[in-house]
């Protein structure tokens with residue numbers, strides 16, 4: 001049976017497939033995210049007598065499995081139902097969807113699906129506008145604000161340059177940036193700093209999450225600035241090439257944060273064994289990006305649901321087989 005990725009590659013225009021699949025520079029960080037998981041090995045525990053429990057409680061609510069939908073832009077490029085399909089699938093599987101600021105359906109309409117949503121934000125240079133967008137997300141019922149910190153500028157992505165892919169086609173727009181008839185372009189802001197995080201904490205009651213942390217000192221600083229959660233991520237290798245694999249960065253960040261706030265990791269999570277490895281290395285949950293897109297492109301809501309179902313089944317079995325306690329001692333590097 002062809003994989004969802006193979007179906008997506010076949011079905012989508014090349015420029016769109018490449019946009020979803022590709023990354024920065026030589027794409028070494030894209031590949032490294034998966035390769036790093038493949039270098040890790042497990043040393044399971046036996047006779048621990050503990051049944052696996054997949055449910056997680058996070059500052060932005062509860063999920064029935066420790067696999068959350070990563071914020072990814074432009075779902076209507078993958079499927080006409082776009083983010084509505086993704087949200088319905090997340091709701092059906094009782095997990096959290098982190099809605100990209102660059103969603104092609106407005107946050108209010110996505111919220112009507114009833115899914116547990118967190119809103120991902122790129123702080124815009126116009127702070128008043130940024131705050132209006134945050135206000136919309138909060139009013140729509142989003143339960144956390146995920147501030148993406150790894151994108152002061154947009155990464156250089158050779159596939160997109162080669163394909164001439166720059167923006168959404170006619171008829172699609174970043175609906176969260178719409179005010180009346182005007183849709184503002186997303187701007188990346190090199191000036192974004194911890195002061196912006198402080199300001200956001202003042203203007204919203206949503207717990208603040210910092211996404212894209214790769215250095216333990218920044219993880220500590222994020223907690224100091226009131227972050228309720230830290231997301232270890234190299235943006236799926238799409239921003240800076242040669243960044244270390246997310247899973248390799250996780251342990252030192254988990255150490256830096258300690259028990260202060262939950263830590264998540266994303267990048268290259270493809271199997272239940274990856275999920276369990278991430279949990280063993282200190283993550284409370286993981287995010288998945290491209291696998292969700294491939295499910296969406298192949299079969300819409302049903303495809304996303306099937307991707308989440310597979311993660312659930314694999315994670316449950318892997319967790320039972322790796323045993324308890326699930327900690328660093330069960331992971332080996334080969």
Ligand SMILES: Cc1cc2nc3c(=O)[nH]c(=O)nc-3n(C[C@H](O)[C@H](O)[C@H](O)COP(=O)(O)O)c2cc1C
Pocket residue numbers: 019020021033070071072073100101102120148211233234235236237238266267268269287288289290291293
């Ligand atoms: C097509 C695509 C679009 C993305 N858009 C966003 C975005 O709008 N905001 C954001 O914070 N991260 C974005 N990301 C990064 C993801 O949230 C996540 O960090 C990454 O995809 C995880 O890696 P994986 O795809 O290997 O699972 C995007 C990733 C992809 C693949």
Ligand SMILES: O=C(O)C(=O)c1ccccc1
Pocket residue numbers: 073102186235238
């Ligand atoms: O493609 C991305 O990785 C991404 O984060 C993004 C964000 C805004 C608009 C387009 C893409």
